[in-house]
Amino acid sequence: MLPFLMLCYFCAYLDRVNVSFAALTMNRDLGLSASAYGFGAGLFFLGYFAFEVPSNLILARVGARVWIARIMVTWALVSGATAFVTGEVSFYLVRFALGLAEAGFFPGIILYLTLWFPAAERARIVGIFMVAVPLSAAVGAPLSGLILTATDGAYGLAGWQWLYLIEAAPSLVLGLCTLVVLTDRPAEAPWLTPDERGALVARIAADAPAPAPGPVPSLAEALLQPRLLGLAGVYFGLSTGLYAIGLWLPQIVSGFGLDPLATSLVSALPYLLAAAGMVPWTRHSDATGERAWHVALPTVFAGLALAAASRAEGPVFAVLCLSLASLGVFAALPTFWTLPTVLLSGRAAAGGIALVNAVGGLGGFFGPSLMGWIRDATGRFDHALAAVAALLVVTGLAAARIGRGIAPPRRDGTGG
Template structure:
């Protein structure tokens, strides 16, 4: 018993050291990635009038990012597996930083569409690449909480990004002859370029290349991963692309992403609809739902790892997200009640993701993991194109965002039901 406790203690110490080395850095990279992806939601508050963009045009431009993302996601992840995580993640970050900064030069719908599309091309492969990279270090039983810590970057980007974006747009408006939204794109792109260059120095391609681990520690990590590998499939690429299980997971992810980006790209507008007009105050208020979500997703993922249960955790989170969206419609004219509802919605939606990603990473290994993760993420993220566009089109047609929020709630409900009906706790399809 004493020997077992000693081994367990050593194991925890090892993964604690790995976590302290990798998670803060990857988390910071994801904060920057998500901020550069969705800061267009804040820019909208000023650039829409400056560029004469309708809500439909804005929604299409916000979402067209995901068409470029979709087209280049799978090849990007396969290249990461081939050339190594360190160099490929660095390339992704520097290129998306440059394109994000260039969005300050948008002059109308056409250039707005082009730059958003190119941003998707540049960033394609980052998120699934990190998910794949974490499978190089962590066995399945530890993965949900690590993915939750990494993905809490979405929530923290909301907490920090809202006030920061509002402040930049207000404080820099007119400086150097530029609008506040132009400064927003420029200043928030610079960290991506800096972190991308630092990635070349800081990251290792895997445990075997990590000089900060001893030979015995490297062997322990690789042994834990090898034990997982016996339960995962190493399918040929064509088999992955035609797998009914992978397609079903992609559909479920699509439905969850509908909710995520519907809220992400429209949250500032939803808060404005309650009667708040100052952009800095709107930025501060957006921090509240994301702050609640950061805590909720870590708690949910830790509980899921501790119990080993995945599907009910993911489904209940999706149902909570749907309930929050429905309540936000009902209380849309009352700022405090609407903020409570949007906090529930954001917490529920974000809590689905780290638990969801435990399913394909437990099921697939090797090249199948690189291809399967990228395929699920790229197809799922097409909802990032469709969701903001539909919300914008519905708003233009009905002069209200309420019906758009109802659509997103139905998507989350269906995704939760499919998780319960179609997946076992271990990630295998019935």
């Protein structure tokens, strides 16, 4: 099940960020400025924000199998349709629609994993699942560069158009496969024996937080917990860093004078380093039971590395610093997602995880837009990188403060 979910997320992230490679030639063909590209690339997250909580609440009601299949099929169709945009307006519309289509996928999977894995093991499991993101970028970078150069002009379509069409196809196929592969709950899994199903259900039930004294809070009250909103703010900062780097990295690298294929190969390096570091860091978090500093330290580290990248004199040092910044952000993300799952359960967990992802995900709009605006205003990337670096440092310090006191259950099922 976990490898299949990783493959689905691999394709989701590829369809989300392949615009960064398409932009190497698409921006010129469509006449998009840096500001227009950054704004349009980030519009994905406004659509994502608009439908995130409703989508995850629907998933909790109808089940992950059907709803994740729906999400994947619709995002594949919209992603493929990006091949036919003709200018700024159509680019903006299709990016917004892609966010609407994909809304609920990631928080839905995080919620789904809480039904299968005990809380004390979730940092490692979420880390393994989220390795799909840097692997998607690392594999997708040279793949996208190859498609751009090898298909340009075929059947009257530009390489960037083929890029969208070809990379949308696996998502469509996997969406249909989801209906066969997934089951909504462990109790329905045919690959487990009855004893295994019963033991797993009992273990997950032991993780459920004890009811608080007094009246049961409403869904709205649960979603407006100050600590949950604080986590949304932390995720906003992490997303700003993640997508400021991810959606602009190929254009930063191409500024070193490389062609699209060479740009894609160099752009894969930060993600290979990130993939290598994510799982050991999350394993350490599970082994120690500590969460807050496992989020805070790599986030601050990422900010310092990005600040160094903004001052880099040569391309080698710049790529090294960008790689270290990517490592820091990706190391923090899986452990971060253990925190909201400890605070909430049931329907509140579905809404709360989606709320954190939606509000925090607005950083995916803010980061690329900020980079594009500063790039157009100054003609340089260094000031934009410095601004994002400062936000990451503040985010890391906030994570240390907010995360204190949110302790996972121990492996024996008792509170931490």
